[in-house]
Amino acid sequence: MATRIYKTPFAATGDKEVLATADQPDGKVSLQAGWTPDYELPNDNANYRPVGRAEMNGVFNELSAALGEMQLNGFAKWQAMDGGWPQNAHVLHNGVAYRSTADTNVSEPGAAGASWVEAASGRLLSVRVFSTVGTTTYTPTPGTTSIVVEAQGGGGAGGGAQSSTAGTSSVCPGGNAGSYGKSRIVSGFSGATVTVGAGGVGALGDSGGNGGTSSFGALVSAPGGQGGLSYIATSPPLVNINATAQTAASGGNIFNAPGGRGQPGAAVAVAFGGTGDGGASVYGSGGRAIGLSNGTSNGTPGVAPGSGGSGSYSSGGHGTAAGGAGAPGIVIVWEYA
Incomplete structure (x- = not known):
């Protein structure tokens, strides 16, 4: 048999x-005392109390009504009650579920200044992109009780090529991506x-400038x-790399990581090779590498937030x-109720 749902x-x-609620002076049943010893006395005792039909109906009515409300x-x-509601108590009021943010909470949910927030646990309120x-x-959206922060540092610029002579090439690596926490x-x-x-x-x-x-x-x-x-x-032939070490983010209790390293610039001949790609961030790729020719070219800027710019070249005189410029960083705040 299925469990009964107490709609009635x-x-x-x-x-x-x-x-x-309180103990009754005459020994009658109450919430605090329950059925008193008077109900167990012999029926010829002056203090004997029989269990009444209205009493039993009242007790079971109260219990089944409370159970049905929860079901x-x-x-x-919600109702006003002595001593108020405890912190983290959940109630329904005017069709909205609320969670108490204070102990002995006597305020009414939904009222201005009330110590309640909407109680959809873990509900995403908003995503704030900076x-x-x-x-x-930062000013949180009303009702925010916790946040998840993503911080991406700015990407470094690609290396700047120096003047070349006939038969030589300056081919530079890409900038490193910023770290992420x-x-x-x-x-x-x-x-x-x-x-x-x-x-x-x-x-x-x-050399390219560092990201912020x-x-x-x-x-x-x-x-x-x-x-x-x-x-x-x-x-x-030549291969030019980035010798600098990457630094990881700090403070991120979920994840910390350094940014992707800018790729080397390389040349097999004066007009054959390419600059280094910009380092990729967690959000995507950096500036694209440039194929080498007998000439000169600036690098390409980083694409995804916090990615590095590509290197540049000068070849053959x-x-x-x-x-290429590094892409700016980004901060994203996920707000939860």
């Missing part, structure tokens, strides 16, 4: 007495300073990627070139 409480239309709604319906370079103050934060996030790191700037005939750090207050910090190195022109 026991004795809904029958005679019933309301169960008293049909998932939560008890992609403009610079700083701003991800963290779940349950307190202290309101008012945090959000910083989006800039992408590194390419320089003529010099992206951060969320002091809780998550993702340093930018290092710029690609600049190499003097030499006779091919041409002037300097600048590496």
